[in-house]
Amino acid sequence: MKRTPLYDKHCELGGKIIDFNGWALPVQYSGIIEEHRQVRNAAGLFDVSHMGEIIVEGPDATGFIQKIITNDISKTRDFRVVYSPMCYPDGGVVDDILIYKYSDEFYLLIVNASNTEKDYDWLSQNIEGKATIRNVSDYYAQLALQGPESEKILQKLVDIDLKGLKFFNFAPEVEIAGHKAVISRSGYTGEDGFEIYIKSDYANELWDALMQAGKDCGLVPAGLGARDTLRFEVALPLYGHEISPDITPLEAGLDRFVKLDKENFIGKDALIEQKSTGVKRKIAGFEMVDRGVPRAQYDILADGKKIGFVTSGSYSPSLEKNLGIALLETAYAEPGTEVDIAIRNRALKARITVLPFYTKKYTK
């Protein structure tokens, strides 16, 4: 298994290490529910150094990225972060990525860890004009500081005024713990927070400085388990679950990140076709009525047939309910609809609800 620069730190802190797509990472330290609540109420620190980073640069960098993403960065200002799906010609999703724009000729793409090589290959195959790509994943460590106390904690360590760093903006060279880092106001929990990219060699110093600064603010180390329940409650999609090569961004309800009126991009024709005929299935949330915990891949039944499957399911620590996200035939996706979830050969009742389950608390 691959290790992040913080592996020894996780072990010292009593992190329970699991194999996450080939990466040895902590699923939890004190417990998923406690870490989850701490992030909602105070702050949590996540090691997400497994995430991939790819630089795209050159005079044609903007045009090239425009071709491979469904969102539109033609009017994006420098030092902004843009979220976008990246699609195959049939509309299925290669990956969902973050694009950090430094200038029209320089971008940093953040990709899902397990997709880094696949994405790099996909970019290589589709590159055109004067643009080059570089996989810099090993260079960067990434820490995510998330929760309502994040700004207060991070402000103790940086000279820039964080009030001026707005949601989905980044500062490219901030001095922190004696080293330079990239800091964006962003995250994957539905809370205010920051994602910090630093040279791998300095990851441990940064971790220690943040934990020290957060000591009196309730900051705790948080693992992948809480990261998943946090993103699940606010219905942020997870590659391989709500989006995949078999699920388009329109089916996933990510319409606002698919700009069909933009110049040509990969997947455009298929997505226009799907938009005009209407999606036949879509992502919806549900709440268990009967007792049981829904899990990814469980079948969903109604009117005596299979009408979809669970993409993510869990006990929700914030709402204290068993909830799920599902890909369903559109006719069954209306809130209030009753469906059955097949859990261990039993059909257990559930009701479609609105997403997200929990309201995001971003500082915009």
Place this chain on the structure above:
Amino acid sequence: MKVLDGLKYSAEHEWIKIDGNKAYIGITDYAQHSLGDIVFVEIPEVGSELNKGDVLSVVESVKAASDVYAPVSGKVAEVNEELADSPEKINEDPYESWIAVIEMSDLSEAEELMDAREYERFCQEEE
């Protein structure tokens, strides 16, 4: 990790407490610890006949579902309904949180299970 004297233990990390022909069954401290926060317990049906090794219950943590096996054969005589509403009791006190009582059909099966010392060693080897 807590192991209680006087109980019997299975290699699947169930404990049983024998009272005549009745066996109280739960999961061990080691098991609850490795599962993490328990959020759901599937309560078995009273009256169901189980062979040793059959699935008795399912305990779910935030991350995953995990089967609980009958360490002895027999009929489910009683179930602990309280765990349906308070599954976290298994984390808090695993040896008080019995899931079901089985009326054993073959008392010798319990003899084959580990005692406290053997189970302690078994867990150390699992680490």
